[in-house]
Amino acid sequence: MSIYLDYAASTPLKKEVLDAMLPYLTDYYGNASSTHSFGRRMNQALEKSRRLISKLIGCNKDEFYFVASGTEANNWALKGIAEKYKEKGNHIIVSAFEHPAVLNTAKHLEENGFDVTYLLPDSQGHITVESVNESLTDQTILVSIMYVNNEVGTIQPLKEIAALLREKEIIFHSDGVQALGYLDFDIKDLGVDLMSFSSHKIYGPTGVGGLYIRKGIKIKSLLDGGAQERQRRAGTSHVAGAVGFSEALKLRVENIQDTSKALKNKRDYLLDGLTKLGCHLNGDLNRHPGNMNIRFDDIPGETLLMNLDLEGIA
Template identity: 50%
Template sequence: MSKYIYMDNSATTPVKKKVLDEMIPYFTENFGNPSSIYSLGSNSKVAVEKAREQVARALGADKNEIYFTAGGSESDNWALKGIASKHKNKGNHIITTKIEHHAVLHTCEYLHKNGFEITYLNVDKDGLIDLKELESAITDKTILISIMFANNEIGTIQPIKEIGEIAKSKNIIFHTDAVQAIGNVRIDVKELNIDLLSLSAHKFYGPKGMGALYIRKGLQIDPLIAGGGQERNKRAGTENVPGIVGLGKAIELAYENLEEHNEKLIKLRERLINGIQENIKYTRINGHRTKRLPGNVNVCFEFIEGESLLLSLDIEGIAGSSGSACTSGSLDPSHVLLAIGLPHEIAHGSLRLSLGDFNTEEEVDYVIAKLVKIVDRLRNMSPLYDKIKEAK
């Protein structure tokens, strides 16, 4: 196979042509600042508001509940810091989980240093929280629950509706990092009792550096960025009009074809998982087997290092990852895999392959064949694997 096979769509996706086509005019002839009162600026303002409606429609929200940001990390930071600052007179306790994205975990660390108490919920072997543990963790000082919709490494989808019901019954604000879920799961923020939701365009074939935060109407939150009066005085900075236009178009396309998208990815996912399990011994599929993102495959191969595996795959023209792209430079094993109970030596041998709209069955079969050879070669270099063979 001559072309490069990209199976790291959870890290980022390519911008689809229809999305790019919508964006290009706002780099060139329609370059006006939306805050300007002349027609060139007004054209940009109209485009921004159209995109706001597109995002709102996809989430079951009102357009005035959508605020544009520079991506998922900013949205997460704003949700947590903004609520903590605005509601600290009501309490100083926040509940999250041990498997959140670092945009949430590191923000919680910051808040803890500034007087907030943080509870990190455990997860089971599949990455699911215990709803009873969540209820038990709530105190009269709890002001916010922040639990991701779907995990970026193992793909497990949390019981978001039940979490929202618990939060609402206790009059606690509920934020969810839905960066991985958007474009893979149908979401109605009202039905799910979600108060704040983070998303990022580059996870669903939109541009990088572009995101949004849904903030329920009436919810009080402090701004994260001070400056001008953009985004109804809640998020300062000249609007990234091409990025906003791209986000709107990308989310519209994602939800027009969601069922077809999911059906295809689940079929490819199962083909890949079955091919790995049938042909490679000493493997473990991580994450819930069915309550998971349609294109997510996370597997640990015993007796090998994930970094060597990734480099070998790259030589064969295959792109994957060992977990979150945001922590790819770390030598430590994934905090998510440790949280689901894997020992360090197994967690180090992890591989995440995340499928997208442009992958094919032919590519899946090619990857399986290459994985069989690569894993066998790497294991034959391992003294631990030699002992296993000798024991037989």
């Protein structure tokens, strides 16, 4: 028997999601930008998916953009904002434990003349609003702090950070990839200006993600090409991907409170058993309901991983 526990890395595609996608991979075809009936049918499915996702995260449909991955969304957010607002200042703040899609993008910007501060989390895995405040300068144009860390699963105080930055007119991006479908949030209530998402973390297909860009925020495009995504993100639309992403999100957020609670209970049960065997939890419990990041004394992580793999446990 094999046991897969690496859901933060990727989730299996849900059968219902595949069923929703299949017609757009087989029976229906055409380019969603074409004005003939084949194209219009594809476009209707694309826009229906956009409306559904926007409604579920709490934004206007014109504020949600389909992209190819969480990685692209993060690259677009950081590079697009840095480029557009560089006349205003050249300082950017990111947390030091962002996903490489943010960290390496920040390094790229550093190599191109931007000044980047990498904020350290506290010992329990949280970025404090005070530390953000202390790092701001009159040159700060952008702050990027993830909602849920992909390794320790800890939840960051986005609402407080957003309130601070809104007051100072500094743009706030958050990588929401690990939070979507697991935390019950409303994007307007959080107050972020941009937020990145990925479909394959919520039982949707790989190769599709999203970026929320609040109305009024200016951003440079990452890709040059056609006029897709309201002229902001070129490339023929991945309609089946968008349909799958929206279906996956719909299924995840239905009864999100109950499913997240059930997930948390299972996690706590496992953690309880492992703690009795002598493991330690990294970070506190203010974290993703399905995340457990643990260590054992004197056992290197790599050795543990290889041995668990031999036992069929991922």
